[in-house]
Amino acid sequence: SQTIHQWPATLVQPVGSPLSLECTVEGTSNPNLYWYRQAAGRGLQLLFYSVGIGQISSEVPQNLSASRPQDRQFILSSKKLLLSDSGFYLCASQKGGSMYNEQFFGPGTRLTVL
Amino acid sequence: AQSVTQLGSHVSVSEGALVLLRCNYSSSVPPYLFWYVQYPNQGLQLLLKYTSAATLVKGINGFEAEFKKSETSFHLTKPSAHMSDAAEYFCAALNNAGNMLTFGGGTRLMVKP
Numbered sequence: 001s002q003t004i005h006q007w008p009a010t011l012v013q014p015v016g017s018p019l020s021l022e023c024t025v026e027g028t029s030n031p032n033l034y035w036y037r038q039a040a041g042r043g044l045q046l047l048f049y050s051v052g053i054g055q056i057s058s059e060v061p062q063n064l065s066a067s068r069p070q071d072r073q074f075i076l077s078s079k080k081l082l083l084s085d086s087g088f089y090l091c092a093s094q095k096g097g098s099m100y101n102e103q104f105f106g107p108g109t110r111l112t113v114l
Numbered sequence: 115a116q117s118v119t120q121l122g123s124h125v126s127v128s129e130g131a132l133v134l135l136r137c138n139y140s141s142s143v144p145p146y147l148f149w150y151v152q153y154p155n156q157g158l159q160l161l162l163k164y165t166s167a168a169t170l171v172k173g174i175n176g177f178e179a180e181f182k183k184s185e186t187s188f189h190l191t192k193p194s195a196h197m198s199d200a201a202e203y204f205c206a207a208l209n210n211a212g213n214m215l216t217f218g219g220g221t222r223l224m225v226k227p
Contacts, residue, residue, distance in 0.1 A: 043204070043217055044220075051213070100208060
């Protein structure tokens with residue numbers, strides 16, 4: 001099965017500072033990769049997904065961007081954080097080359113913007 | 115567009131009582147459906163999935179769910195709640211292309227001693 005790594009686990013950043021969250025995947029090749037955000041007391045919001053290296057689709061216009069420099073690496077970035085960027089960020093992976101499979105989730109990164 | 119609705123954002127049961135978490139989907143064709151559990155400050159863990167095979171699906175930790183096409187439902191049940199079941203539960207459906215999940219709003223399960 002797949003293993004999803006995310007770091008850092010927690011992060012406290014001032015408003016206006018940059019952001020880089022990293023996600024790496026083990027146990028599969030050419031996965032579909034996803035970034036979700038959970039704001040406090042709310043459900044999951046899909047931010048970005050990627051079907052391959054350099055291929056990123058944005059679901060919600062916002063202050064964030066994503067990149068996929070390697071097959072099993074997915075990065076979430078921001079040039080200037082806003083207070084509203086606070087939340088719990090989850091990376092997910094779906095087995096490559098086979099649709100209709102479940103997504104596996106990483107442990108998440110708790111981001112607090114002050 | 116596909117949607118998933120979870121009735122009840124909070125459900126409270128006593129330890130040992132039946133757990134019933136409700137999920138309804140809207141789709142023109144029977145979708146692939148999933149239940150995930152999330153413990154505090156952790157990622158989502160797959161409980162079970164329906165993939166057009168048996169309509170009664172058994173998952174981990176004693177949970178099961180029944181797909182009912184006539185009711186467009188996929189409710190999650192467990193005969194006897196444990197304190198360790200306290201968590202947030204998400205129902206989700208895959209899109210027709212099989213690569214995007216639509217999540218319900220989640221249900222927080224509380225278990226009273």
